[in-house]
Amino acid sequence: MSPEEPAHGKLLIFTAPSGAGKTTLVRHLLARFGELAFSVSATTRPPRPGERDGIDYHFLTPEAFLAKVANDEFVEYEEVYPGRFYGTLHSEVRRIWAANRTVVFDIEVKGATAIKRQYPEGSLAVFVAPPSREILFQRLRDRSTEDPESLRVRIARAAEELAYADRFDRVLVNDDLQAALAEAELITRDFLNS
Ligand SMILES: Nc1ncnc2c1ncn2[C@@H]1O[C@H](COP(=O)(O)OP(=O)(O)OP(=O)(O)O)[C@@H](O)[C@H]1O
């Protein structure tokens, strides 16, 4: 923990391969539970249509991102795809805990593991599993956010990430969306009340 962080609050981590549905679940939970606040990650990838700087991500140049790395401003960071960095800022965790809220993360498996390692107390990590690899890849294709090369890289990485499921506290299978949203709500309510 960085020395300036206030008393340790709770952390709710949603992790999964790309396309499994963690952003969909997290958005729903943020609308449903006022106690939660989203940890806005920093990234060097360009914004997708409709994404807003400071809301969906802090969109940074590679130079600005690496300056923050050198300045020890990240809880964790990963080069998730070649040349594409993503990281959790200490300032986000501090901001949310200072407001007495629980930090919610939408993060890939290595970053989730790093956060769990740094905050073993007060954290819950939920792995969102797709019903099958084929459905996962189909969802990624249907989302239509990636160019063919990015899609290929995400699918290759997703195959590796599926093997991480057992390392987290809970596995939530995102098959029928309404059922998955209901289960995510139950998990969140139990965690907030714990
Ligand atoms: N249960 C579901 N049934 C059908 N489609 C779904 C379901 N859950 C999510 N989707 C759709 O699948 C796509 C991927 O979902 P989402 O963007 O939430 O995944 P993600 O895990 O956040 O991916 P990434 O890591 O790439 O950001 C989206 O188009 C979303 O609307």
Ligand SMILES: Nc1nc2c(ncn2[C@@H]2O[C@H](COP(=O)(O)O)[C@@H](O)[C@H]2O)c(=O)[nH]1
């Ligand atoms: N290690 C981290 N991974 C992160 C962070 N923020 C997001 N992510 C994950 O990156 C991939 C790709 O995201 P996308 O928005 O380009 O689809 C996805 O798995 C995110 O969850 C972070 O701060 N650290």
